[in-house]
Amino acid sequence: MEWLQKIDSDYWLIEQDRGNLTVSYRLKEIIFSEKSTFQHVMIADSYDFGRMLVLDGVVQTTALDGHIYNEMITHVPLFIHKNPEKVLIIGGGDCGAAKEVTKHVSVKDIHMVEIDELVVNACRKHLQEVSGNLSDPRVSFIFTDGIEFVKKTEQTYDVIIVDSSDPEGPAEQLFEFEFYQHLKRKLKDDGILVCQSQSPLFQANITRNTFNNFQELFAHADVYYAVVPTYPGGFWSFTIGSKSPINISCESLVDVNTKYFNKDMMVSSFKLPQFLAKKIIY
Amino acid sequence: MEWLQKIDSDYWLIEQDRGNLTVSYRLKEIIFSEKSTFQHVMIADSYDFGRMLVLDGVVQTTALDGHIYNEMITHVPLFIHKNPEKVLIIGGGDCGAAKEVTKHVSVKDIHMVEIDELVVNACRKHLQEVSGNLSDPRVSFIFTDGIEFVKKTEQTYDVIIVDSSDPEGPAEQLFEFEFYQHLKRKLKDDGILVCQSQSPLFQANITRNTFNNFQELFAHADVYYAVVPTYPGGFWSFTIGSKSPINISCESLVDVNTKYFNKDMMVSSFKLPQFLAKKIIY
The missing domain is CATH 3.40.50.150 (Vaccinia Virus protein VP39)
Structure with missing residues (x-):
């Protein structure tokens, strides 16, 4: 999963869906991570947005908003x-x-x-x-x-x-x-x-x-x-x-x-x- | 300037003002870059937002919006x-x-x-x-x-x-x-x-x-x-x-x-x- 990187002691989710803008979220914890027939499904807890649903490395929705x-x-x-x-x-x-x-x-x-x-x-x-x-x-x-x-x-x-x-x-x-x-x-x-x-x-x-x-x-x-x-x-x-x-x-x-x-x-x-x-x- | 990084052949502006979220902009060109008495002043041309004013590495305003x-x-x-x-x-x-x-x-x-x-x-x-x-x-x-x-x-x-x-x-x-x-x-x-x-x-x-x-x-x-x-x-x-x-x-x-x-x-x-x-x- 190239969208997940460990920097120092923290995991960062690095959204790479768009070529010219990258948004990176510092994560507290990866709660769930599994591959379905259709896509990779992850639930992670982030610092700024709370828990988020991430499909194939792209944030779909968050607890914040x-x-x-x-x-x-x-x-x-x-x-x-x-x-x-x-x-x-x-x-x-x-x-x-x-x-x-x-x-x-x-x-x-x-x-x-x-x-x-x-x-x-x-x-x-x-x-x-x-x-x-x-x-x-x-x-x-x-x-x-x-x-x-x-x-x-x-x-x-x-x-x-x-x-x-x-x-x-x-x-x-x-x-x-x-x-x-x-x-x-x-x-x-x-x-x-x-x-x-x-x-x-x-x-x-x-x-x-x-x-x-x-x-x-x-x-x-x-x-x-x-x-x-x-x-x-x-x-x-x-x-x-x-x-x-x-x-x-x-x-x-x-x-x-x-x-x-x-x-x-x-x-x-x-x-x-x-x-x-x-x-x-x- | 730690907020500017060259990745392959492109400069990226990496906004580091907030600890838990990083936004990185791919740049076409750095138009102006100089230090005033108060701050570092940069005008850069970005792919997604056009030209932008960047003070001490933080985007202030862009041509897009x-x-x-x-x-x-x-x-x-x-x-x-x-x-x-x-x-x-x-x-x-x-x-x-x-x-x-x-x-x-x-x-x-x-x-x-x-x-x-x-x-x-x-x-x-x-x-x-x-x-x-x-x-x-x-x-x-x-x-x-x-x-x-x-x-x-x-x-x-x-x-x-x-x-x-x-x-x-x-x-x-x-x-x-x-x-x-x-x-x-x-x-x-x-x-x-x-x-x-x-x-x-x-x-x-x-x-x-x-x-x-x-x-x-x-x-x-x-x-x-x-x-x-x-x-x-x-x-x-x-x-x-x-x-x-x-x-x-x-x-x-x-x-x-x-x-x-x-x-x-x-x-x-x-x-x-x-x-x-x-x-x-x-």
Whole structure:
């Protein structure tokens, strides 16, 4: 594992996924380290970010700020929908998105389709700051390929959440028009689709393509963002699509226990800085 | 310079200011490198962030996102004031804040008090993406200690902007109650003071202390934020204080040429995520 180095008495995780910028984290302890069929899975305890999930040497989520991403990819579409009962999550192996969805009392079924069972098991056991140990009986774990599942299932959903990793390797297809077409068919008439759509700063083409695809497919599409310190540049985007109008207001909000999401964020996360608005929307 | 390393044929800037996280930038070229009385001053061209100002091995601002910080520390207080004529900037050696202030036609005088002339000269010549070469006749450069200047001057201002570096070494005093007391005396009755108040994530105590100090000194105080990718964690906070009510609206906005700031940001930058609101305001 070339991304792990011992300097003096400490292990350092050295993220090498990007050629021109290297971020190195000093680790207190490696909690879990195992190879699955798909990738190397590590849970480590770091000094600045607490425990973190690391896949193939790249930090995916941390105890410090995993809640930001997970709260924003879930509560925004769930509160826009107003009465979500059946929710599909594609990906989301850290279980944080599913944990947030369980906070909605209207929700009766959560289908979580994740390809890598080892990620789910490791996070439920060793990354409870993010996963919350997730043992709600409304959650069904389905360990299979998300694209195959969506093609075959006859279920339809109120909210579909695509919580994918970066669009490289197998996750690449989760960013393609064809996949969104399949997802649209699995939405009920007032259903809402939301996808994480990468950094609008460093991968603006992906954010823009996702938004363009959603605009073509749905009567209503929009982009919102959250500030996730662990991700390069901080800015992180989400794209949302719906056959019915997307009414962004905080009127339907009931109290959920959150650390980032609140009434203000529900509205202001759709207000993009000038250069992002220009890059993506115009 | 231990922060500069040659790996294969490339120079890398290795930021070592924090013990548990290291960020390394691959450089295309070192444009300028000289020691002043106060610090080592470097302008380098990096792959991911373009040209950057580096003081004692720590990145201060970059061509990629310098505008975000500089637009937000200036246009927010200037538009809240509505008719600013006389503006004082303490620090701001990269000249980006002064450049933004010159975009306001109401402004007649800009006093920029910076301790290190070498920083200003280097940025005006080699970092024009941030400084814009700044040659507006309304700008007076005063190369002296900001605290001494404020104690002695008999001038009063409509808007005072404290654009300091991190609160270590000489800049530490720029975060103290006594300094804010001096600044308050130099404000006109409807004057506005704004300070950069660090990362509310990694230095929440500084953000909170600054806000508490402002609350004690001013009838009206508030905190707003911007997302600056270059700074650790992305979140960056600004604290604002005024003897008159702070009316945050976009009604008084006229067109300024900006890349981050816009009508939406004027309002939504004051809407804090739940955990920051709790840490700072409550």
